[in-house]
Amino acid sequence: MTRRNALLFVTLASLFVFVRPGISAELPERPNFIVVFCDNLGYGDIEPFGSTLHRTPHLNRMATQGRKFTHFCVTAGVCTPSRASLITGCYSQRVGMHRNPRDGHVLRPISPYGLNPDEITIAETLKEQGYATAIIGKWHLGDQPEFLPTRQGFDFFFGVPYSDDMTQTVGQRLGDRLDGKHWPPLPLMENEVVVEAPCDRNGLTKRYTERAMQWIQEHREEPFFLYFPQAMPGSTKTPFSSEAFRGKSKNGPWGDSIEELDWSIGQMMDQLIELGLASKTLVIWTSDNGAPINRDLNDLSRGSNRPLHGRGYTTSEGAFRVPTLMWQPGHVQAGTVCDELVSTMDLLPTFTKLAGGELPQDRTIDGHNIAPLIYSQPDATSPYEAFYYYHQDQLQAVRSGPWKLFLPIDPSAGHPHLRKNAPPQTLLFHLYDDVSCRHNVAAEHPDVVGRLMRLAEAAREDLGDKGRPGKGQRTIGKIDGVPEPQTMTR
Incomplete structure (x- = not known):
């Protein structure tokens, strides 16, 4: 047994004493937060939620040592509005991120629109409590400088500003539609600077994981929030993965990308244990919406939402209900399941409360504090009437x-x-x-x-509803000038 494996064995053995199922854990004080937000991963794509096709041993471990949420919902079947809800704690319709006249339902490159800087984000509420904040991965809430993560409460950004399928090649096919002929090569950014274009999509999962672990190492002595929106499986018909995983699964590129995502969370969990941060860090692993799936429901090469009905991009359960695991040894009860309805909107109020903060009083926040459900408090139930x-x-x-x-x-x-x-x-x-x-x-x-x-x-x-504005709706952000593409030369 190597020294690394021996350390993990001893640490996990000591943690097991405190995480037996059936014992109610107390609410932790000021934990760190990590949210892994996969892209288009389906409810039935991982073993803890029934997959027999993809190998996900690290997610199995996360489920065995943590808590599975079977009715965890997003608020939209597509990227931009779903992500807006996680970041703001609100329905996308409330913050104007559900559609706009230029882009439709998801933001495209060089859009004048983005998340309004007047909105209060989950990163901003945690920064007020002294947390270091970072996003590593896909943003998709505006690619103009005014809307970038570094202007929305995040200390650090490493990733792509929109979807991995919004490439220069795709833009050329669109031509004048959506200003496609002006789309730049897919930019990889560090803070507000493009560092690679086009970025190597095969290497994104590995690079994101390495950079995330580096950031955790650098901020291990202070409370931190890491928003980790992975690029995969993503929106292309053939997702990307590094050489170590390419061609290794039983389900082609889709399976390869999922098995690399599983490797990624395993690396992160091991690091948290080695650094002595596991019991201090709430890790949430989920997806932005369900898988697109194929018309032939027996062909799982574009994901599985089994046993739920429907495909991503719709209002089906298969689009809105996503596979979710939560892990914090010593606090989140091991091997437990929560069947209560909760959503991504609940993360902002929950994290804010656990960090010692208060929600803003000058606006409506649609989410709720679900810490009692996360930590198995007696008689905890869903906070949603509707x-x-x-x-x-x-x-x-x-x-x-x-x-x-x-x-x-x-x-x-x-x-x-x-x-x-x-x-x-x-x-x-x-x-x-x-x-x-x-x-x-x-x-x-x-x-x-x-x-x-x-x-x-x-x-x-x-x-609101179609053709009927709502009294509680707020406005999307929009720049005054002409939007510019994110390029290496900017």
Whole structure:
């Protein structure tokens, strides 16, 4: 046994004494926070959530030593609005990041739009409490200087400003549409400077991991928040991976990229143990939305959302509910499962509270403090009376408790059950009894339908609906001048 392995064995053995299932852990004081946010990873893509195709031993370890969340939701089926909710603790409709007239539903290169600097971010609330803050990975909330992470509360940024599929080659195919002919080579940035273009996408997972671990090492003596939005599996049909993983899985490039992501979290967990930071650091591993999946549901080469219904980019459970693991030995109970509804919006209020801070009082924050659920406090339940499923500016569904109601609307594209322009239909699913949303029970439960209809109307009043502005909506950021591409020569 090597000295490294011996150290890990002794450390894990000592931690096991304190993390037996069934023992309620106390809330920790001012923990470090790490959020690993994969891109387009599906609910059924990793072993702790049922995959038999991809090898994820480190995530298995994380689940065995930590807590699995089976009803952890994002707020959109696509990148930009989903990420806006994690960063602000709000529905993207509230902060104006659900769509804009230039880009549609996700920001594109050289956009004049981005997350409004007047919004308060999770990095800013933690900086107020003395935390070091960093983002390593994909930003996708604006590529102009005014919107970069370094202007939104992050001390350090290393990564790409938008999706890895928004390359110069793709832009040339778009031509005048979305200013595609002006898209630059995919930029890798350090803070506000492009350091490589086009960046080597095959090396992103490895490079991000190494840089993240370097940053943790440098800030090990102070409280820190690391937002780690991985690039993979990403938005291309053939995800990228380094040579050590390429061609090694049973599921082509998609599987290769996932198995490298598993290696990455294993490296990070080992480092935290070696540095004596494991019990001081809450690590959350999740995804920004579900996998796009193939039309042939038996072809898993573009991911799996099994056993949930639907594909990413929609308002299906397969798009909104994502695989989530939380790990903090000695505090998060080992080998436990939380089946309560929580969301990415809850991270800002939870982290802020655990760090000793208070939420801003001059604006609405939609998320909640879910520390009692993370740390298995007695009688902890979901804080949501209602949770809303929007496709861009159209409210399509509302959930309350176990019930999910698809509203009787003229559906836009992106409806997971009805074709565009299909006749309006009311659909009600019990998400615990009918995990794959196969049985519409609206006719049997008119009282439930009526209650959720009223909750939907409250959302329309506050957050808006197609053609109807909401009273609680705030504005997206927009620069005054002409946007410039992020290039090596800027």
